[in-house]
Amino acid sequence: MKxxxxxxxxxxxxxxxxxxxxxxxxxxxxxxxxxxQVMGIPLLVAYFFIGWPISxxxxxxxxRSLTTKGDKKEKDPxxxx
Numbered sequence: 001m002k003x004x005x006x007x008x009x010x011x012x013x014x015x016x017x018x019x020x021x022x023x024x025x026x027x028x029x030x031x032x033x034x035x036x037q038v039m040g041i042p043l044l045v046a047y048f049f050i051g052w053p054i055s056x057x058x059x060x061x062x063x064r065s066l067t068t069k070g071d072k073k074e075k076d077p078x079x080x081x
Contacts, residue, residue: 016059023051 022028032047041049
């Protein structure tokens with residue numbers, strides 16, 4: 001597995017943070033704030049219920065890729081920052 005250096009790690013975390021902020025701000029909230037319902041759920045609520053777990057999964061898979069198979073103990077991915 002390819003090891004990620006500190007600079008790439010910092011850039012990726014900054015990118016995830018910025019994307020998270022963009023997802024929860026005016027332009028995207030206005031796009032999904034419609035009277036349309038998806039399976040009886042308002043579109044904005046469905047956006048939150050789908051978008052939030054997906055963002056958590058992306059961060060989870062990213063943090064799992066930081067550890068290598070040869071590590072004896074689990075390391076905190078933010079410890080190297």
